[in-house]
Amino acid sequence: MSNFPVYYEHIHTCSQTGARLGRVHTPHGSFMTPAFMPVGTQASVKGMSPEEVSDMGAGIILSNTYHLWLRPGSEIVAKACGLHSFMNWKGSILTDSGGFQVFSLAKPKDIVEEGVKFQSHIDGSRLFLTPEESMRIQNDLGADIIMAFDECCPYPAEYSYADRSQARTTRWLDRCIESHKRPDEQALFGIIQGSMYPDLRKKSAEAITARDLPGYAIGGISVGEPKELFLQMIDCTVPLMPEDKPRYLMGVGTPDYLIEGAVRGVDMFDCVLPTRMGRHGTILTDHGRKIIRDKRYAEDFGPMDPGCGCYACRNFSAAYVRHLIKANEMFGLRLCTYHNIYYLLNLMQRVRDAIANDCLGDWREEYYKNYYGNQD
Amino acid sequence: MSNFPVYYEHIHTCSQTGARLGRVHTPHGSFMTPAFMPVGTQASVKGMSPEEVSDMGAGIILSNTYHLWLRPGSEIVAKACGLHSFMNWKGSILTDSGGFQVFSLAKPKDIVEEGVKFQSHIDGSRLFLTPEESMRIQNDLGADIIMAFDECCPYPAEYSYADRSQARTTRWLDRCIESHKRPDEQALFGIIQGSMYPDLRKKSAEAITARDLPGYAIGGISVGEPKELFLQMIDCTVPLMPEDKPRYLMGVGTPDYLIEGAVRGVDMFDCVLPTRMGRHGTILTDHGRKIIRDKRYAEDFGPMDPGCGCYACRNFSAAYVRHLIKANEMFGLRLCTYHNIYYLLNLMQRVRDAIANDCLGDWREEYYKNYYGNQD
Secondary structure: OOOOOOEEEEEEEOOOOOOEEEEEEEOOEEEEEOEEEOEOOOOOOOOOOHHHHHHOOOOEEEEOHHHHHHOOOHHHHHHOOOHHHHHOOOOEEEEOOOHHHHHHHOOHHHEOOOOEEEEOOOOOOEEEEOHHHHHHHHHHHOOOEEEOOOOOOOOOOOHHHHHHHHHHHHHHHHHHHHHOOOOOOOEEEEEEOOOOOHHHHHHHHHHHHOOOOOEEEEOOOOOOOOHHHHHHHHHHHHHHOOOOOOEEEOOOOOHHHHHHHHHOOOOEEEOOHHHHHHHOOEEEEOOEEEEOOOHHHOOOOOOOOOOOOOHHHHHOOHHHHHHHHHOOOHHHHHHHHHHHHHHHHHHHHHHHHHHHOOOHHHHHHHHHHHHOOOOO | OOOOOOEEEEEEEOOOOOOEEEEEEEOOEEEEEOEEEOEOOOOOOOOOOHHHHHHOOOOEEEEOHHHHHHOOOHHHHHHOOOHHHHHOOOOEEEEOOOHHHHHHHOOHHHEOOOOEEEEOOOOOOEEEEOHHHHHHHHHHHOOOEEEOOOOOOOOOOOHHHHHHHHHHHHHHHHHHHHHOOOOOOOEEEEEEOOOOOHHHHHHHHHHHHHOOOOEEEEOOOOOOOOHHHHHHHHHHHHHHOOOOOOEEEOOOOOHHHHHHHHHOOOOEEEOOHHHHHHHOOEEEEOOEEEEOOOHHHOOOOOOOOOOOOOHHHHHOOHHHHHHHHHOOOHHHHHHHHHHHHHHHHHHHHHHHHHHHOOOHHHHHHHHHHHHOOOOO
16 A cells, blocks of 8 residues: 555556556546546546546546636636536546646746746736646646646757756656645656656656655657657656556557557556547547548448447447538537547557457557558 | 327316327327427437437427438438438437528529529528428438428518418428328428418418328417417417327427417427527526526536436536536537426426326416526
8 A cells, every 4th residue: 555645556567568557546446557548628528428438438537737727717626626526527537737738838938947927828818837836726626646847848859958947847846746735635746857868868757756756757758759759768768667656658649659658668648639539520440540521431321430339339320420520510529529539448448458468569569450551 | 090100199188278288109109298399400409419318308309301401411311211310319300391491591582383492501502492302301311200391481471471471381281292202101290371360370270281181380480579479379370270180389499488389289399499598508497597608607516507407407516517618618518408408308397297287377377487587
């Protein structure tokens, strides 16, 4: 057992790849890892009910501090007794720190040691986010896992900037630890930065993991770099992360990135891909993406993804979903989103099964044969 | 038993009002009357899954011939084995004739004896809808109840125009009967017109009901006229409709209009009100409408409609739904729409209970006390 409100239970290591099967325990239940976390940016997984997300097998979702801070405001969520109660989600929740959104809105000169000045994307009002403020908001929201306020380095970044940035991320982590008011109920994860420089990744990993925290994340990758670099960064970072804590790879991703992350020992992932693609009428399948609004599906009366067991594929034809999307019917977006979230949750289940059976390497090879075949 | 695929079973007449409780039997099950039919314009009740609509207690939904004709096209629905199969709705379906939409798009000079010329609202293409074409499309769609192609008189209309119009509606009905290819599976309802002129209503009712059809509808009211006129038209039309057939009041409506229709012996109603209001973040309650996006609900952590037993009210607060609507989250519209459909279906259940207990007059008086109280 752990002193932390969130802890990692190791179950099995895949003899073929070294990937790990485990379980993360939180104050709102546990979930099997490697796990995909659907994103509910504004306290709602876009288009889905909490029951739908839960029935699909999600044990944890992610929500965004920045968005909830601006709307409805963290005080309102606190008055509603926290995010779980506010959105009626009975499973675990992770909130990010707001950093990722804020850095994309801020000018370089507005990033200072104290925090980040930026303008609201809603009304243009001037705001200031600091490690302390991020903790205050996340304490209000009350997620099971909260993230340290880190500096998100853009890609590409110069070495000297990336170094200063990762060092600041460590100093900010200490301020987060210092100002975190609910350590017995909410687990604070530190974030390893270092851009695309292996030695900075190592430096950051050593500094961040030197702080005794319930979990650690890899930030600042999957930000536009080539896949080789992405893999290299995971390869040089994961071995420096403790084995007895959950490892979270932020903002990932596509099926192949999820699989590569899992193979390398990552436990948790999140990405807006399934919801965003769903809203655009595109679905994920073992044979790549399908653009369901395409004319080729106009008279396809079979399921969107033959063989898929999800609600959308069991009950509706590709032709019907295409019609709904062409006609701007909300239900079409619901069905595509439902399928995509189900697909990624199910993909992680297949990854976990392969780990349990010591055959993740073989399974991956087989999966890629189809995946890199014909895409729409 | 009846020779028609759809027939009316009378259960009870309210001794206090004369309102009738019954059951309409169709090839896809039966439903209790007076009944509200949620509208699924484009083969989807906006935002809802078929299971949600069914679980709320809807036995029949309405879908629009005009919209499905243009998109995806009736041939595609026919190839999908009809609308029930296409949209996976297991209950009954009624399709309108397309007339209502077409008349709103056509210029007066384009309304001729043969049919109506108009331009598609999607791509501006020139189209021609006739009684025969409406029947062909509705036979393709395969709904349990199909509607005659009638001339929808605008309000206000001059007497001479209204008279010519109702006479043409009767001639068009004969062409519909003649061209209807599936009378053993689909019940064709005739539509009584006559604008706001009692003698024309009588003339039309006599002519339309002289045709032996499985059901009859009142068309051309609730088109902007004062409520008094609305009630007067129902009062002078319903008594001329056969007692052993379902009576359908088209495009109605608000709670008070539904109740007044039921009191006067109408069995079936449809309206886009609950879905349209839901999409704008407004809900129906016993105490009138509530604009949930209003600031007053920002910290209202109770249900949107206290005492309501619907999924939305049982599981989420007004504050949460308001947040979703302000943040343009699809799920907020789903919750408001869900509540509104549930509200009207449940309202009809309460009306049916009051009929069964011979107290619809008392119930109505009680209901109106709250209803005409404080509205948002």
